[in-house]
Amino acid sequence: MVETVTIARDVVLSVEHLSMRFGGLKAIDDLSFDVRRGEITALIGPNGAGKTTVFNCITGFYKPTEGMLTLKRKDGHAFLLERLPDYEIPARAKVARTFQNIRLFSGMTVLENLLVAQHNALMKASGFTILGLLGSSSYRNADEASIELASYWLERADLLDRADDPAGDLSYGAQRRLEIARAMCTRPELLCLDEPAAGLNPRESAELNVLLRFIRDQSDTSILLIEHDMSVVMQISDHVVVLEYGRKISDGDPESVKNDPKVIAAYLGVEDEEVEEVLVEVGDEQILEQLESVPVGDAAPQASASMFAPPVAGSIERDDGDAAASPAASKAAQVEKGATPATKKSGEEDK
Numbered sequence: 001m002v003e004t005v006t007i008a009r010d011v012v013l014s015v016e017h018l019s020m021r022f023g024g025l026k027a028i029d030d031l032s033f034d035v036r037r038g039e040i041t042a043l044i045g046p047n048g049a050g051k052t053t054v055f056n057c058i059t060g061f062y063k064p065t066e067g068m069l070t071l072k073r074k075d076g077h078a079f080l081l082e083r084l085p086d087y088e089i090p091a092r093a094k095v096a097r098t099f100q101n102i103r104l105f106s107g108m109t110v111l112e113n114l115l116v117a118q119h120n121a122l123m124k125a126s127g128f129t130i131l132g133l134l135g136s137s138s139y140r141n142a143d144e145a146s147i148e149l150a151s152y153w154l155e156r157a158d159l160l161d162r163a164d165d166p167a168g169d170l171s172y173g174a175q176r177r178l179e180i181a182r183a184m185c186t187r188p189e190l191l192c193l194d195e196p197a198a199g200l201n202p203r204e205s206a207e208l209n210v211l212l213r214f215i216r217d218q219s220d221t222s223i224l225l226i227e228h229d230m231s232v233v234m235q236i237s238d239h240v241v242v243l244e245y246g247r248k249i250s251d252g253d254p255e256s257v258k259n260d261p262k263v264i265a266a267y268l269g270v271e272d273e274e275v276e277e278v279l280v281e282v283g284d285e286q287i288l289e290q291l292e293s294v295p296v297g298d299a300a301p302q303a304s305a306s307m308f309a310p311p312v313a314g315s316i317e318r319d320d321g322d323a324a325a326s327p328a329a330s331k332a333a334q335v336e337k338g339a340t341p342a343t344k345k346s347g348e349e350d351k
C-alpha cells in the first residue's frame with residue numbers, strides 16, 4: 001500500500017524524530033532533517049556518530065525504533081520508508097545506495113555490471129518467460145534502452161573506453177565511479193553514498209566531485225552522502241547535517257556548519273593543547289577565535305580531529321577502503337560497541 005503524506009514540495013526525503021536503539025545503546029536519538037530535491041546533502045560526524053545507521057534505516061536494512069522517513073517522488077507519490085519492505089525501497093521509492101566497501105561484480109565487465117543493475121526492468125519487459133526473452137519486441141526495446149542508459153552513465157563516469165574490461169581491473173577511483181554509475185542505472189530519485197571518497201587520491205576525488213556535481217545538476221537524482229573527507233564535503237555539498245552521538249548538532253550550508261563552534265568542538269574533541277595544535281596546522285584563525293567562546297566541557301571526548309584537515313597525497317590506506325588524510329585525521333576511538341541490535345535483520349552488518 002502506498003502511504004500518502006504531506007511534506008514540502010522541494011523535499012525529497014524527510015527524516016522526522018528518527019531513533020534507533022541497539023539494546024541499551026541509542027545509536028540515533030530523535031534525529032530530524034530534510035534532503036532537498038536537486039541538492040547534495042552531506043551527513044557528517046565523528047566515528048560512531050550514527051551516520052551509517054541512518055543510511056541503514058533509510059534503505060530498509062534496519063527498521064527504526066521510532067520515527068518517520070518520508071520519501072517523496074517527483075510524481076507526487078510519497079512512501080514511508082520505515083513501513084516498506086527493504087526490497088521495495090529501491091524499486092518503488094527509488095532510493096539507491098553504495099557502501100563503504102566497494103561491491104562490484106569484479107569478474108564481470110564494466111558494462112555487464114551496469115546491465116545487471118537493470119535486471120528488474122529487463123525481466124519485466126520479458127514478461128518473465130523464456131519466449132519473452134527470446135522473441136518479444138518489448139524485451140528487445142528494453143535491452144537496447146538498458147545498453148543506452150549504461151553507455152550514458154559510463155561516459156559520464158569517464159569509463160566508456162573500459163566498458164569491456166573486467167570491473168576488477170579498474171583503478172580504485174574508477175571502481176568507485178562505476179559503483180555510482182551502476183546506481184544511476186536504476187534511475188534513483190535519491191542516491192545515498194556511504195563515504196564515496198574513502199581511499200581516493202586528490203585527483204580521483206576531483207573526478208568524483210565532477211561526477212557528483214553532474215548528477216546533481218543534470219539528472220533528477222538528489223544525493224545524500226556520508227563523507228569524512230571534508231574537502232569533498234565543503235566543495236560539493238549544498239547542505240550539511242552534523243551528528244554527534246546520534247544527535248544532530250548542526251544543520252545548514254557548508255560555510256555556516258564549518259564555522260559552528262559546536263561542530264568544531266565535536267570534531268576537535270581533544271585536549272585543549274591539541275585543539276590549538278590542529279587549528280594552527282590548518283591555519284584557520286577565525287575558527288580558533290570561535291572555539292575560544294565554546295564553554296569548556298562541551299567538546300566530545302572521543303571525537304576525531306579530521307574535519308578541517310586537508311587530504312594529504314600519499315598517506316591513503318586503500319586495503320580496507322579507509323583513508324587517513326593526515327596525522328590530524330587519525331580516527332577517534334569508536335563509541336563503546338557491544339550492544340545487541342534491537343531490530344537488526346539477519347545477515348552481515350551493513351557497512
Ligand SMILES: Nc1ncnc2c1ncn2[C@@H]1O[C@H](COP(=O)(O)OP(=O)(O)OP(=O)(O)O)[C@@H](O)[C@H]1O
Pocket residue numbers: 022025027045046047048049050051052053054334335336337338339340341344349
Ligand atoms: N548492528 C549494530 N549492533 C550494535 N551496535 C551498533 C550496530 N550498528 C551500529 N552500532 C553502534 O551504533 C553507533 C553508531 O554506529 P554507526 O556505524 O552508525 O556510526 P558512523 O557514524 O557511521 O561511524 P563511522 O564513521 O565509523 O562509520 C556506534 O556506537 C556503533 O557501535
